[in-house]
Amino acid sequence: MSADLLRAQQNAVVEMVSIGPVAEELAARFAAAGHRLYLVGGSVRDALLDRDISDLDFTTDARPDAVLAVLKGWTDAIWDTGIAFGTIGARRRGTTVEITTFRADAYDRVTRNPVVRFGDTIEADLVRRDFTVNAMAVELTGEQRRFVDPHGGLAALAAGTLDTPATPQESFADDPLRMLRAARFVSQLGLTPAPRVLVAMTEMAGELSRITRERVQTELSKLLLGTHPRRAIELMVDTGLCEHVLPEVPAMRLAIDEHMQHKDVYTHSLVVMEQAIDRETDGPDLVLRLAALLHDIGKPDTRRKEPDGRVSFHHHEVVGAKMVRRRLRELRYPKSVVDDVAQLVFLHLRFHGYSGGEWTDSAVRRYVADAGPLLERLHKLVRSDCTTRNRRRAAALQRSYDSLEERISRLREQEALDAIRPDLDGNDIMALLGLPPGPQVGKAYKHLLALRMERGPLSREEAEAELRAWAAENGVDTGSA
Structure with a gap:
């Protein structure tokens, strides 16, 4: 591809990414302080897909203390709970932003926690990201905006392909949760994993045991709420991931549906899920x-x-x-x-x-x-x-x-x-039978509720007569009632 054509394509992409006035103001502040600021990751991806963007993600060469200095006096709210990982959160006129210093982390590959190391270039930052469609950035602080896509994320997005910047084995060894994120992006964005990604997911499914149940649940919920959850579940089953998340689902492949109309209960359940979604x-x-x-x-x-x-x-x-x-x-x-x-x-x-x-x-x-x-x-x-x-x-x-x-x-x-109750409540029962609070009141309540279910609403006189008859039949001590 010629340099002119590449530049024309990059300019076209930049024009597609509408960042809004809050991002413009933020970029101006970073530029004035002598730092670079990039819109990055899912924010760029979703802008290219014309999806709604509620939060904005940025990366910068500024270290966390410098980021705090840039934000001082500009934000409506600020939080630094992620500052150890280089992330500062802020809110401005209802827009939430997250700004993370360039990272060049290493992972212990025992947990999913990185040994945080700040980086110096956008390229080094992007290579550590999970998927190429999330490894794109738009520089906002240069003389003109610049699209940064060293791993072909734009082409992958256009082709509907899910691939990793580094090898999938490296990426998933660093953070096994990325395998579930792959399933989530299949559901949310309709992407198809590259063959090498499928191989790695199948080989490394057991690595999910390193991930906390809470994080697994979060990804599972997000993929179930996506547009194509059946595709995501099928991916999880086919690669073996589901054995470590919902093992009961692949187990349904062993049971033939009694109507003999489906290959197995598993397929039937996927169809039921799709039909429920339609409703x-x-x-x-x-x-x-x-x-x-x-x-x-x-x-x-x-x-x-x-x-x-x-x-x-x-x-x-x-x-x-x-x-x-x-x-x-x-x-x-x-x-x-x-x-x-x-x-x-x-x-x-x-x-x-x-x-x-x-x-x-x-x-x-x-x-x-x-x-x-x-x-x-x-x-x-x-x-x-x-x-x-x-x-x-x-x-x-x-x-x-x-x-x-x-x-x-x-x-x-x-x-x-929609609010079926006995015709007499607990206070009525205690007053009529002279009972103190206790198990006998509960039994009487259940009896009256069963009558209400069977016969519908009773008059006050009928309900009281039924209660006294029940008490007599069950030898309930009614005290002085």
């Missing part, structure tokens, strides 16, 4: 996506061959919910996420027990009560779990679920279906 209405939903991916992980442990030759997975939803709790806790997910995903897995088969249309009011009440605030997600999961290629059967299942939702709507009009 999202308020943006990516981590709980729904996790539940869809993991809803059948109990099948390998419950697989049985019946006398008639069919394969069954009795109670796989119960086993699966327990497995979900164990795995998500191990990955340090928040308790609310663990509880919600496990409950959706536990409930995902409930509908099929009534899919013939014989739903009673009592069954509808229990379905709504057990789902609680997860009801809308449960609707999406159950509908997504239909992956049969038999169009008539699929249509029949959808009609049956339409009927259930109609029943729920009708009951909602008649009673407070």
Whole structure:
């Protein structure tokens, strides 16, 4: 390529990167102090992809103390929690910036923590970055902006290729988390790993054991919330990474779906996840996506061959919910996420027990009560779990679920279906039976709740009569009541 053509391409790239007034002001301050400032990494990549950029990442030849001096009096807020690694964070008029001194780190390759060493050139800084698409920079402090791309990141981005500046083996040995980041970029950006990256990921998957569970969970969540999570999960399974993150997912390849319509439960689960994503209405939903991916992980442990030759997975939803709790806790997910995903897995088969249309009011009440605030997600999961290629059967299942939702709507009009409580509360029970707080009050409450589920709302007189009858039948000492 001629020098003129290269310069023309670089100028065109620079024009594509819109940095905004905050970056312009920052560059002017660094230039006035005699330092260089570069927009770098994901900020350049996302600008070239015309993606929204909420935060700006910069690198500079200025050492941290000099960076603090440049920022003094200009920022609305500043934090230096990363100063040991050369990173200063700041906020200006609602824009967050991170400025990191050139780095030329070495890694001990036992942990993922670098031995921090500051560098002197942008080229040395870029070669230590994870992927070539993140190893591009735009210099903002020269006489004119300059695009810096020593590792072909622009060409890789145009080709949709994910490769590393150094060899993948070197890069992943330095920081094994980069292998999960590769899967994340497959999901978020639709990139395809270069063949040598795939080889290294497969050879080095076990190195993930060096990474804390919290960091693994963060990357897993980001890739699940991306645009192409199925591709990312398939990459993790094919390279062996998933064995060290969600081993229950590749284990599903061993179980043949009972409908015999899919090669295995693993493929079925990926399809369910995609169909659940299609039903999202308020943006990516981590709980729904996790539940869809993991809803059948109990099948390998419950697989049985019946006398008639069919394969069954009795109670796989119960086993699966327990497995979900164990795995998500191990990955340090928040308790609310663990509880919600496990409950959706536990409930995902409930509908099929009534899919013939014989739903009673009592069954509808229990379905709504057990789902609680997860009801809308449960609707999406159950509908997504239909992956049969038999169009008539699929249509029949959808009609049956339409009927259930109609029943729920009708009951909602008649009673407070979303907040089902006994017709008498704990205070009423204690007053009527003369009981102090304790286990007997709880048992009475559960009895009245079961009646509420079975018969719907009772009048005050009916509820009190039922409570007294229960107390008499169970020999409850009612004191002086």
